[in-house]
Amino acid sequence: MTSAPQVAVVGGGYAGFAAAVTLARGGARVTLFESSRVLGGRARVVEKDGQRVDNGQHILLGAYTETLRMLRLVGVKPSVLETRRLALVYPGEACELRAAPLPAPLHLAVGLLRARGLGLADKLAMARLMRHLKARRFRIEPDQPVAALLADTAQTERLSRLIWEPLCVAALNTPVGEASAQVFANVLRDSLAAGESASHLLIPRVDLSELFPVPASRWLAMRGHTVRSCEPIKAITRDGDALLLDGDPRSKRYDHVVVATAPYHVGGLVGELPALAPVVEAIDALRxxxxxxxxxxxxxxxxxxxxxxxxxxxxxxxxxxxxxxxxxxxxxxxxxxxxxxxxxxxxxxxxxxxxxxxxxxxxxxxxxxxxxxxxxxxxxxACTPGLARPGNATPDPGLWLAGDYTASPYPATLESAIQSGTTAARSVLKACGLKEVGVLGI
CATH class of the missing domain: 3.90.660.10 (Polyamine Oxidase; Chain A, domain 2)
Structure with a gap:
């Protein structure tokens, strides 16, 4: 019987912990490194005047199936998420659109009919855009800015300003004049146009560190894996069949390394691996x-x-x-x-x-x-039309990428980060001849 593969995960954000949990469930021995004392990466808690607040307010959607699965795996109770039907409420504009408690697509259709502050022209325009996307199976070919899609489907000024533009910017974090219409269509397909629960808004009742990274850290520790905070990794090098981490106090040799940092840190970590040069160039080109x-x-x-x-x-x-x-x-x-x-x-x-x-x-x-x-x-x-995003695999067979910026049909969200982490980890397990086990097999 061969010993379990040694795998390092560099980065203690949502992608890193999703990768670590998945690797652990597949039989790998995992060591996760986080440079900060606070877990969560770019979705974490900060302190102000004795209060704990997030570095940014995040919401989840009912369509975030991988995130919800991962939360359940590490023992997070559903009550930490305030679950509400889709509601876009603008009290200063006397505008209110609420999804109805009905099966899809009636939840949106009835909600639109009952919407306050939107005229008949606005409601017809919204229905027109959704019909346009459904007729094309939510494919935008060639990809174009969201602003062009809104213009092509004759969306009204008020509907664009109060509904489409805020949804686009919230989901893609890119202005509508530059945002990818294809990625926006993917978001609409899997939320508004999917099952009624997919459009639910899930707002965390706890801070972002406590939502997933901290419970995942406890889950890993209870199973004999290692989470090392306040230990920055400076570089990743190769020594024959093994990968070494500059900054690992134990100087361990790893069979695989998952780099789950922010994209702009990747180059500094893998700069001594010549095979990674094209990947770093592609990542550095991201705006x-x-x-x-x-x-x-x-x-x-x-x-x-x-x-x-x-x-x-x-x-x-x-x-x-x-x-x-x-x-x-x-x-x-x-x-x-x-x-x-x-x-x-x-x-x-x-x-x-x-x-x-x-x-x-x-x-x-x-x-x-x-x-x-x-x-x-x-x-x-910046989630722009036709953007090429790197995959999880790299030219070095032992080194993998995980993060919300990797190839995906979705924008940079917590769900994208977790999906990327699980995909990278499953690729590592497959390369090692292992497979993630079911919950009862943990």
Missing amino acids: HEPIVTAWLAFDGPLRFPDPMIGLAGGYGQWAFDRAALGGPEGLVGVVISASGRHQQITREALEIALLEELQHAVGPLPALKWSQLITEKRATF
Whole structure:
């Protein structure tokens, strides 16, 4: 009987932990390295004035089947996710679209008929776009910007501004004039046009580190695997059949390594592996888009019609009442996805503008206790038409990539990261002649 393959995972984000859990379930011996003391990568918790807030507000969809499966595997209870039917609510615009509690496609059709703040022309335009995509089996050939798709299907200004553009920017983190219509169509196909539960909004009640990385770390430790935080890996080199990690205090030899860092860190890790040069060049060619999250803590509760509301006409895009999601009273998160005019003003001016937008949407606000603007300058890759994304395999047969930027029909989301991690891990197991076992076989 051969010994279990030794596999290192570099990166303690969602992709890295998905890979590590999958490898462990397949019989590999796993060591995961994370340079920070906080697990989660670009989806993690930070602390402010004794409060724990996320570096960015994320929502999941019912269509995130791999994410939900992985959460169940590591023992996360469903109650950590606030599950709500799709609701796009703009109190400042008197606009409200809610999916009906009916099987697909009636959930969306009836919701559209009942929508407030959308005229007949808006509703007909939405139905026209969905018919257009269904008739083409959600294929956009050749790929084009989302703005062109909206123009081709004669979407109204109000519908585009309040529904399509915010959904596109939230999902793809790329402005509609540059975003891939094919990837946007994929998102619509597997959410709005799929089963009723696929369009459910799942909003975490816990911080992003506690949602998956921390439970996954415990799961791995309980099964004898190793998670090493605060231990940055500086480089990956090859010594014959083994891969070595510069920064591993035990100087172990690994049969396989899964690189699950942000894409812009890959080149620095594998620069001493000449075979990886074309892969690094492709990764470095990816352009990135930011996400800004403004955390506003008020001295008293706010009255949101929904835990998540839309803001239109200003800088903010979505606002979240964290008190309605198990957080402290008066804490609000406002999200601005992708590049835009908010980058042209000062942080102080942006904070004032967001307070005014929030007041316009929900009415008078309590006194502001503290605020924090968190900017992830390279939160995701720019999801543009026809973009070539690297696969999980590399020219080095022992080295694999995992992350939301790898080849996928979807944009950079938590689901994409987890899918990539599981795909990379299953490829490693296959190369080792192993296979992931079922839950009862753990």
